[in-house]
Amino acid sequence: MRVAIGGFSHETNTFNPESTTLARIKQNGTYVSGQDVIDTYRGTKSTIGGIIDGCDAEGLTMVPMFFATHGPTTGAIASEVVHDATDHLVRGAIEAKADAVLLHLHGAAAGQEIDDPEAHILAAVRRAIGPAVPLVVVFDLHANIGESWADHADAIIGYKTAPHVDLYEMGYAGAQLVGRTLRGEVKPVCRLLKPPILVKSGLMSMSEGSLALLKPPMYWLISRAAELSRLPGVLDVTVAAGFGDADVPEAGMTMLATTDRNPELADRIVAELCDLAWRTRSGFETELVLTPVDVAVRRAIESPRWPVILADQGNNTAGGSPGDGTAILAALKAAGWPDAALFVRDGDAARAAAKAGVGAEFSSEVGGKHEPTNGRPVSIEGTVRLLFSGDFIDPHFGLPVRLGTTAVIRCGATDVILTEHPSSQIHPQYFRSVGIEPRTRRIVVVQSAHLFRDEFQIHEQIGKAIIEVDSPGITNPNTRRFAYTRVRRPIFPLDPNVEYAPRSIAATS
Ligand SMILES: [Zn+2]
Numbered sequence: 001m002r003v004a005i006g007g008f009s010h011e012t013n014t015f016n017p018e019s020t021t022l023a024r025i026k027q028n029g030t031y032v033s034g035q036d037v038i039d040t041y042r043g044t045k046s047t048i049g050g051i052i053d054g055c056d057a058e059g060l061t062m063v064p065m066f067f068a069t070h071g072p073t074t075g076a077i078a079s080e081v082v083h084d085a086t087d088h089l090v091r092g093a094i095e096a097k098a099d100a101v102l103l104h105l106h107g108a109a110a111g112q113e114i115d116d117p118e119a120h121i122l123a124a125v126r127r128a129i130g131p132a133v134p135l136v137v138v139f140d141l142h143a144n145i146g147e148s149w150a151d152h153a154d155a156i157i158g159y160k161t162a163p164h165v166d167l168y169e170m171g172y173a174g175a176q177l178v179g180r181t182l183r184g185e186v187k188p189v190c191r192l193l194k195p196p197i198l199v200k201s202g203l204m205s206m207s208e209g210s211l212a213l214l215k216p217p218m219y220w221l222i223s224r225a226a227e228l229s230r231l232p233g234v235l236d237v238t239v240a241a242g243f244g245d246a247d248v249p250e251a252g253m254t255m256l257a258t259t260d261r262n263p264e265l266a267d268r269i270v271a272e273l274c275d276l277a278w279r280t281r282s283g284f285e286t287e288l289v290l291t292p293v294d295v296a297v298r299r300a301i302e303s304p305r306w307p308v309i310l311a312d313q314g315n316n317t318a319g320g321s322p323g324d325g326t327a328i329l330a331a332l333k334a335a336g337w338p339d340a341a342l343f344v345r346d347g348d349a350a351r352a353a354a355k356a357g358v359g360a361e362f363s364s365e366v367g368g369k370h371e372p373t374n375g376r377p378v379s380i381e382g383t384v385r386l387l388f389s390g391d392f393i394d395p396h397f398g399l400p401v402r403l404g405t406t407a408v409i410r411c412g413a414t415d416v417i418l419t420e421h422p423s424s425q426i427h428p429q430y431f432r433s434v435g436i437e438p439r440t441r442r443i444v445v446v447q448s449a450h451l452f453r454d455e456f457q458i459h460e461q462i463g464k465a466i467i468e469v470d471s472p473g474i475t476n477p478n479t480r481r482f483a484y485t486r487v488r489r490p491i492f493p494l495d496p497n498v499e500y501a502p503r504s505i506a507a508t509s
Contacts, residue, residue, distance in 0.1 A: 029068065138171055200479055428456060
């Protein structure tokens with residue numbers, strides 16, 4: 001049996017002014033077609049890596065079509081990108097003459113003209129393959145799923161974890177579902193329902209730890225979804241948390257259920273989950289768990305146990321910040337440059353430091369150039385401690401990272417790591433790649449909302465304390481601070497007194 005595989009993955013922050021063009025994806029992302037899809041991802045713990053291994057295990061013959069991804073997150077996607085991905089996948093699906101199509105679509109793509117690029121792709125692929133060929137989609141938890149997805153796909157399944165530790169497993173599960181479908185063991189039918197809830201990508205961690213205790217709704221939703229997924233006839237239940245950093249009509253949470261020939265059961269499951277989300281929505285309020293920048297830095301300095309990790313919520317590059325935020329940098333400077341390490345994206349400054357050379361005295365205004373709410377440039381003076389090409393392998397995904405020209409500037413006891421490209425430090429290796437062992441530092445700043453927790457907190461147990469810093473910038477988790485104009489209204493928490501009554505029948509009754 002032949003399965004056409006491929007997809008398109010971009011998490012778009014529409015508040016980020018840097019548009020996502022084809023040139024940018026080809027330069028900084030991954031853009032592969034044909035056999036290169038398999039050669040690039042086989043053996044990696046990525047979603048496509050899981051799809052490949054799953055297809056092998058199911059005895060399915062893969063016909064690789066096309067896959068493009070770009071991270072960290074940037075702004076609205078140029079239409080040329082959406083049309084290019086659609087053309088590749090439609091042509092690939094037609095030429096593959098496959099028995100099924102298995103796609104990895106992130107779910108939080110947003111185009112400059114096309115609101116829901118994944119819906120655009122799905123509609124086109126479905127038109128190309130006709131109604132009878134099974135089409136299965138694997139998506140990211142941070143997906144803004146459009147209502148029309150279920151019109152085109154037979155099964156839509158997503159990650160169940162944040163930080164995401166099951167990308168590979170969900171890719172694999174998608175392949176298994178295709179195998180079972182093609183053998184006639186199951187006939188998937190998918191339903192989705194969207195409660196009027198908008199959550200940004202910070203503060204939806206489900207990992208064990210203080211944040212999970214403070215922010216229970218996602219934990220309870222995922223737990224209930226897992227129970228429901230074990231009911232007879234249920235193939236998958238996924239809670240898509242949504243991606244509130246994209247101001248598009250379909251932004252927000254989505255409940256999805258895929259069953260074996262049982263649309264009524266799928267309807268009941270998504271209604272029950274919407275009801276649970278609605279009843280627990282106040283847990284998504286963010287004010288309680290964020291700490292002001294100067295308070296966070298002072299607490300970190302005074303902490304008797306270290307390292308203290310400062311999670312730079314407003315400057316989260318994985319969520320779409322350009323990565324040149326200076327709020328914490330300025331607070332560290334004001335505190336007299338304590339023992340700390342942090343990344344600042346500033347290509348000009350990094351190149352100037354490289355030109356000056358290791359050991360040279362260096363002074364420059366750094367950061368604060370790409371996004372007006374992210375803090376002003378901060379002038380630093382220090383010594384160039386290390387220069388680096390910026391290429392290394394991120395052990396978390398087993399995939400290459402390109403920081404571009406990178407320079408470590410020592411200011412007092414603070415190491416300011418200047419990079420040409422934005423990065424999200426989800427693994428200690430980002431620091432180790434420039435000779436900094438985060439375990440030995442007092443303060444470690446990560447431009448990450450929660451993805452860092454998997455490696456730093458769970459695997460290596462590096463942070464003795466983690467402080468969620470209420471830094472300014474477009475990825476600050478408080479939706480009320482942003483001017484949304486496109487998202488469907490009314491929606492919690494932007495609008496007061498939203499009335500909502502899902503068809504709340506318990507799925508198990
Ligand atoms: Zn995600």
